[in-house]
Amino acid sequence: MQERSAIASSATEDYVKVIYSHTEWQPEPITSSVLAARLGLAPSSVTEMVKKLAAAGLATHVPYGAVTLTSEGRSLALRMLRRHRLIETWLVESFGYGWDEVHDEAEVLEHAVSDRFLEAIAGKLGHPLRDPHGDPIPRADGSVEQPDAVLLADAPDGFSGPVVRISDRDPALLQYLGDQGFALDSVVTVVERRPFGGALAVRLDGAGFDLGDEATRAVWLGAGSS
Amino acid sequence: MQERSAIASSATEDYVKVIYSHTEWQPEPITSSVLAARLGLAPSSVTEMVKKLAAAGLATHVPYGAVTLTSEGRSLALRMLRRHRLIETWLVESFGYGWDEVHDEAEVLEHAVSDRFLEAIAGKLGHPLRDPHGDPIPRADGSVEQPDAVLLADAPDGFSGPVVRISDRDPALLQYLGDQGFALDSVVTVVERRPFGGALAVRLDGAGFDLGDEATRAVWLGAGSS
DNA sequence: CCTATAATTTCGGTGTGCCGAAAATACGTG
DNA sequence: CACGTATTTTCGGCACACCGAAATTATAGG
Ligand SMILES: [Mn+2]
Ligand SMILES: [Mn+2]
Ligand SMILES: [Mn+2]
Ligand SMILES: [Mn+2]
Numbered sequence: 001m002q003e004r005s006a007i008a009s010s011a012t013e014d015y016v017k018v019i020y021s022h023t024e025w026q027p028e029p030i031t032s033s034v035l036a037a038r039l040g041l042a043p044s045s046v047t048e049m050v051k052k053l054a055a056a057g058l059a060t061h062v063p064y065g066a067v068t069l070t071s072e073g074r075s076l077a078l079r080m081l082r083r084h085r086l087i088e089t090w091l092v093e094s095f096g097y098g099w100d101e102v103h104d105e106a107e108v109l110e111h112a113v114s115d116r117f118l119e120a121i122a123g124k125l126g127h128p129l130r131d132p133h134g135d136p137i138p139r140a141d142g143s144v145e146q147p148d149a150v151l152l153a154d155a156p157d158g159f160s161g162p163v164v165r166i167s168d169r170d171p172a173l174l175q176y177l178g179d180q181g182f183a184l185d186s187v188v189t190v191v192e193r194r195p196f197g198g199a200l201a202v203r204l205d206g207a208g209f210d211l212g213d214e215a216t217r218a219v220w221l222g223a224g225s226s
Numbered sequence: 227m228q229e230r231s232a233i234a235s236s237a238t239e240d241y242v243k244v245i246y247s248h249t250e251w252q253p254e255p256i257t258s259s260v261l262a263a264r265l266g267l268a269p270s271s272v273t274e275m276v277k278k279l280a281a282a283g284l285a286t287h288v289p290y291g292a293v294t295l296t297s298e299g300r301s302l303a304l305r306m307l308r309r310h311r312l313i314e315t316w317l318v319e320s321f322g323y324g325w326d327e328v329h330d331e332a333e334v335l336e337h338a339v340s341d342r343f344l345e346a347i348a349g350k351l352g353h354p355l356r357d358p359h360g361d362p363i364p365r366a367d368g369s370v371e372q373p374d375a376v377l378l379a380d381a382p383d384g385f386s387g388p389v390v391r392i393s394d395r396d397p398a399l400l401q402y403l404g405d406q407g408f409a410l411d412s413v414v415t416v417v418e419r420r421p422f423g424g425a426l427a428v429r430l431d432g433a434g435f436d437l438g439d440e441a442t443r444a445v446w447l448g449a450g451s452s
Numbered sequence: 453c454c455t456a457t458a459a460t461t462t463c464g465g466t467g468t469g470c471c472g473a474a475a476a477t478a479c480g481t482g
Numbered sequence: 483c484a485c486g487t488a489t490t491t492t493c494g495g496c497a498c499a500c501c502g503a504a505a506t507t508a509t510a511g512g
Pocket of ligand 4: 358
């Protein structure tokens, strides 16, 4: 019999959360260096910690290869994402935070609130299934509704569809896009791809924008039409 | 020029909080061993940590003597007590927690919430000045209203006064007292002290109780009459 | 197939906060 | 005032999570 799922440190919680969420909207498995970059840590630190995750039965790791979660690791990750995203939603709904202001606060609170408290806010919010950025909120039983979506950067000319998700990694970008009128469910149409790796021209509510690489790699569009 | 008040670790925050609150209702300064007991740590750990607090300018310590806070330590303590007690109040008022259920959750959250968040809940609560246990909530500017009070164990026979504070250290005791009808502002009268270190007979809302040592050392009464 | 380069891991080391055992100190009693 | 006891401190050590430098491994181009 192995270690009965012991209480994870907040470092452990952050690792599995990042490992899981990396493959949420894209299939590419995560490598040590990407994991290090996302966590803001040195690669050597990550290698060591990943070994500990493996020893704890949360991850598997082929040396020099990708890091994958075990089913136990996945359920811890889903638990943490539920926490993170419910807290973000609650900060927006109940405290008037902007969608560009919630991430850092949630990043800390997700490790601190009790299950009782978390389920209380889930109830107050009516058990929402997506957070302010369109990321799916796993249910308490670990099930998730993952929407089909196309990265705006990959959408063909003429494609049109609702905004399904905007990555919350860069608050400044979120604020910019919010100011421009981008919101979940607003419909975006790809007008034209400027030549030589230039910007992507899109239309939103009748208005036109040129979006750079960073922006088009942060926005996902749902089932639409070409 | 010394270290500009650096961000304190949650260990540091807990130490100054306990040091300060020990002299809140009683004048006796705190010693290493009492501090260790309150924190649930070994005395040797406390000695070392107190040295670090002193080095950080938060406390002063006469070897083999008492631990005292500097003004900087005191203001950090007040900041933490404001956090702890506002969070406790909020859990009771907005989440239906019982007064015996809030302490542990607050103990964690006090280190995690941002100032913005804390002041938001303070506003929602109407800037209360005492928590569910009667402990004063310091204002954001660091000022406190400390009520005059007598420990029930020290009150003379015939003394009568409103409950001003009940220590939140023992949840089981809080629950018991709550079940018996004890609440802030309910009036308690000391009837008689049973001989040979026995219980203390009190009256509350017409009903009589015999309270043991632990209970009478946890309840404070306000200005009353003999 | 061989090698240069980039990614990854290993290794020695750090800071924080904790512990138990042993040594030092304080203090009440005789 | 001296001594035994209780308190406090010192000391060596540990767990956790991190780092940079050096060593190792993968792999892509020639
Ligand atoms: Mn987020
Ligand atoms: Mn989010
Ligand atoms: Mn409390
Ligand atoms: Mn309290």
